[in-house]
Amino acid sequence: MTRILPRKDAVIVGLGWTGSIIANELADEGLDVLALERGPWRDTATDFNIGYAQDELRYAIRKDLFLQPALEAITMRNNPSQTALPMRDYGSFLPGHGVGGAGVHWNGHTWRFWDSEFRINSHLTERYGAAKFAGLDLQDWGVTAAEMEPYYDAFEYLCGISGKAGNIRGQKQPGGNPFEDPRAREYPLPPMQMTYAPTLFAEAARTLNLSPFPTPSANLSGAYVNSLGVAMGQCTMCGFCERFGCANYSKSSAQTCVLPVLMRKRNFELRTECEVLKVELHRSGNMARGVTYVDSSGEEFFQPADIVLLCAYGLQNVRLMMLSGIGKQYDPNTNEGTVGRNYCYQTNCGTQVFLEGKELNPFIAAGSLGQTVDDFNGDAFDHGNVNFVGGAGINCIPTNARPIGYRPVPPGTPRWGSAWKRETARNYRSTLSFGCQGSSYPQRSNYLDLDPTYKDRHGRPLLRMTFEFPDNDIRMSHFMSDRSEEIARALGGRQHTTSRATKAWNSVPYQSTHNTGGAIMGTDPTRSAVNRYLQSWDVNNVFVVGASAFAHNAGKNPTGTVGALAFLAADAIRNRYLKAAGQPLVAA
Amino acid sequence: MTSPPIRSGSRRELLASVAVTSLLASASEAGARGYSGSLPFRTYSADPPRPVLPGAWVFFTQDEAVAVEAIVDRLVPADDLSVGGKEAGCAVFIDRQLAGPYGHSSRLYTQGPFLPGLPTQGYQGEMNPAQRYRAGLAAIDAHLKREKGRGFAALPAVEQDAFLTRLEKGEVTLPPGSGGAQGFFNLVLQNTMEGFFSDPVYGGNRGMASWRMLGFPGTRYDYRDWVSKHNQRYPLPPVSIMGAPEWSAR
Numbered sequence A: 001m002t003r004i005l006p007r008k009d010a011v012i013v014g015l016g017w018t019g020s021i022i023a024n025e026l027a028d029e030g031l032d033v034l035a036l037e038r039g040p041w042r043d044t045a046t047d048f049n050i051g052y053a054q055d056e057l058r059y060a061i062r063k064d065l066f067l068q069p070a071l072e073a074i075t076m077r078n079n080p081s082q083t084a085l086p087m088r089d090y091g092s093f094l095p096g097h098g099v100g101g102a103g104v105h106w107n108g109h110t111w112r113f114w115d116s117e118f119r120i121n122s123h124l125t126e127r128y129g130a131a132k133f134a135g136l137d138l139q140d141w142g143v144t145a146a147e148m149e150p151y152y153d154a155f156e157y158l159c160g161i162s163g164k165a166g167n168i169r170g171q172k173q174p175g176g177n178p179f180e181d182p183r184a185r186e187y188p189l190p191p192m193q194m195t196y197a198p199t200l201f202a203e204a205a206r207t208l209n210l211s212p213f214p215t216p217s218a219n220l221s222g223a224y225v226n227s228l229g230v231a232m233g234q235c236t237m238c239g240f241c242e243r244f245g246c247a248n249y250s251k252s253s254a255q256t257c258v259l260p261v262l263m264r265k266r267n268f269e270l271r272t273e274c275e276v277l278k279v280e281l282h283r284s285g286n287m288a289r290g291v292t293y294v295d296s297s298g299e300e301f302f303q304p305a306d307i308v309l310l311c312a313y314g315l316q317n318v319r320l321m322m323l324s325g326i327g328k329q330y331d332p333n334t335n336e337g338t339v340g341r342n343y344c345y346q347t348n349c350g351t352q353v354f355l356e357g358k359e360l361n362p363f364i365a366a367g368s369l370g371q372t373v374d375d376f377n378g379d380a381f382d383h384g385n386v387n388f389v390g391g392a393g394i395n396c397i398p399t400n401a402r403p404i405g406y407r408p409v410p411p412g413t414p415r416w417g418s419a420w421k422r423e424t425a426r427n428y429r430s431t432l433s434f435g436c437q438g439s440s441y442p443q444r445s446n447y448l449d450l451d452p453t454y455k456d457r458h459g460r461p462l463l464r465m466t467f468e469f470p471d472n473d474i475r476m477s478h479f480m481s482d483r484s485e486e487i488a489r490a491l492g493g494r495q496h497t498t499s500r501a502t503k504a505w506n507s508v509p510y511q512s513t514h515n516t517g518g519a520i521m522g523t524d525p526t527r528s529a530v531n532r533y534l535q536s537w538d539v540n541n542v543f544v545v546g547a548s549a550f551a552h553n554a555g556k557n558p559t560g561t562v563g564a565l566a567f568l569a570a571d572a573i574r575n576r577y578l579k580a581a582g583q584p585l586v587a588a
Numbered sequence B: 001m002t003s004p005p006i007r008s009g010s011r012r013e014l015l016a017s018v019a020v021t022s023l024l025a026s027a028s029e030a031g032a033r034g035y036s037g038s039l040p041f042r043t044y045s046a047d048p049p050r051p052v053l054p055g056a057w058v059f060f061t062q063d064e065a066v067a068v069e070a071i072v073d074r075l076v077p078a079d080d081l082s083v084g085g086k087e088a089g090c091a092v093f094i095d096r097q098l099a100g101p102y103g104h105s106s107r108l109y110t111q112g113p114f115l116p117g118l119p120t121q122g123y124q125g126e127m128n129p130a131q132r133y134r135a136g137l138a139a140i141d142a143h144l145k146r147e148k149g150r151g152f153a154a155l156p157a158v159e160q161d162a163f164l165t166r167l168e169k170g171e172v173t174l175p176p177g178s179g180g181a182q183g184f185f186n187l188v189l190q191n192t193m194e195g196f197f198s199d200p201v202y203g204g205n206r207g208m209a210s211w212r213m214l215g216f217p218g219t220r221y222d223y224r225d226w227v228s229k230h231n232q233r234y235p236l237p238p239v240s241i242m243g244a245p246e247w248s249a250r
Ligand SMILES: Cc1cc2nc3c(=O)[nH]c(=O)nc-3n(C[C@H](O)[C@H](O)[C@H](O)COP(=O)(O)OP(=O)(O)OC[C@H]3O[C@@H](n4cnc5c(N)ncnc54)[C@H](O)[C@@H]3O)c2cc1C
Pocket: A013, A014, A015, A016, A017, A018, A019, A036, A037, A038, A039, A094, A095, A096, A097, A098, A099, A100, A101, A102, A103, A104, A105, A106, A107, A108, A109, A110, A111, A242, A243, A274, A275, A276, A277, A311, A312, A313, A314, A316, A368, A513, A514, A545, A546, A547, A557, A558, A559, A560, A562
């Protein structure tokens, strides 16, 4: 039996990065806001305790903080002719779980996408002609970088991002990223103190006339009081950042940036260990009545609400839409449908340079402490003479040297025995690694839908992911491997090795938790699921917030843009939707 | 079209009082909770690791333990760089891991149907790590007794290495479901490395042997004083979650 609860103005599904930002904004508006979070309450002192937060086995290897596949798995295959099977353990990406979501255990590389990315179809068509990207379903997002700027600014000042501006109101800034679009002001904090490896990388890159700059980081270079008045501490470069909660209040997250303020608001309520099963629609189909959820005792509730915000992480947003009948399922055969399309990922390659006689102290590290080269990212360079579109950021960001996972040895080294041990000890402190984080562009056969066979613990179909690296992206990545080789040669060293992207995306080794698309924003209601305000085209009081809205993925980490989109959606609700509740903000 | 539920211009008054909501707390004490009006803090809600204590085997039989100790001692042999895998506690580590949630795949997706998968789809077997060890060790023992007349631990080191190499290359047949010879070898290798390099609190890496070998300072957590000292080796010895022997010596 489902228990019916008193109505709320807004119900937020998931209290991670986007959920906490929007909850706080809507609570400021005076709305009666409820967040439903599937996982447990988590906070710094209790859950990221400085006495044992730095436990590699527990957090990085056994993945204590992550979504456990027993609760919700995803099935995968590389193309529609194969049978998808469940990822019995998450590997290639690791969705978050619990209050704070994946923002608890992210690295904190915090990027802005460029105007040439938001307007990718128009931009590439103007510059090269549409034939240049035939076969890739590249769409404009419906916003420009100038429109996004205040929302990026809001997210960066909420987080206390450490970085160096490259372009303030059109004025180029020495030391920053020369390719970025104009920003209104400097980063809230200066860049972090550089460790040795990124310093060497930057020196080598400069000899090749590239433009390295400090990676914008959500690991704080100094003490900071954020835009909500919350105090944060300096990052100590502990080397237990990605996959771990921060014990120092130095990594931006819902816990460190939003919850101390949000949780005190009397018109905000959080219910943890409550999993939303479905958004319930009115018979008309174009308005939601609320959500059905189940708590950890197994009891089911119906929570009526006037606005429903899906903030459950991109992939779970898409699955909830499918389970609720919001939007039309994408069909790769006809190329029709709005939900599930344009699923993209990230196209990576990496280089290791085995130096001799250097003490890199690789364990002195933070999630985003490093240097980036953007000369070959996106459309920063002329693609007239290359056979692909897109690009990659080249990042030297040594995040850790935790020894279960980090043991670089030259190719050909045995995996065990005396020779293995000798090489492991020899190279541990003197290997320099950097990687290319490449763009991922949509193609027809990469999409999300519901699995016909495998079910979750409630008997509902799992999400099915069909993904392969498009040829264009493989060519792009090979180009980046070649550029990496040039930097490796400039670095010198005893020897170096660079990986080259190959087909068949493998779900086992970790690549990145940058799953994008599936409920994309856009201007065409037949080819996108939400409008430029992240409002569902189909159900007017449902907003879908997260990287699910990305129409493609750039060669950058997503969360700067995800956070900005959360502020954009909140602004749209506060200043547009509440004045015309129940109405579409963009005419279909 | 349904009528808009929020009247334009009207903003809800703040709810008068919403202390910690009792609704859900009463519905299920175990898990689901409602919070409002303050940052929740419950004393003793931290969940530190429980240190592995030396002592009797928990998962392995005596015969299995002897074989695993011999295997980890070849994967991580004793030499001038460190003690061997056995002395470092790798077998104890694996024993305790197999007895816990890891051994039983209790956090993984274990619903059927179980179908043979593509390499890109990862392990699709029905057996969990505990079952794979039980079956894999028994099969290795039977294989070696048939071939050599004795179990793994009784072989000379050179033959042990040769056999492990054959397992690694998949040249030995193990029962289906365990992931095959290569799959089983990779599992044991992975677990051995986990034991050798993880925090000693879990029973392996005794005396922080592997961390001393690498120069990894362990759980120190604050390197602000050394970040700018480029190309200068970090001077302090490692510390684990349970501290360091140097501390108690004093
Ligand atoms: C290891 C790792 C490293 C990363 N590093 C970076 C980085 O360096 N830079 C970067 O830009 N990004 C990074 N990311 C990605 C970043 O963490 C995410 O982009 C970001 O957290 C997304 O915010 P979100 O609000 O969409 O989802 P989340 O923050 O994950 O929040 C979603 C919440 O919804 C809850 N939820 C899900 N389903 C339900 C349901 N049915 N009912 C109720 N609640 C539900 C979840 O439990 C979760 O708490 C990283 C991610 C990981 C895992």
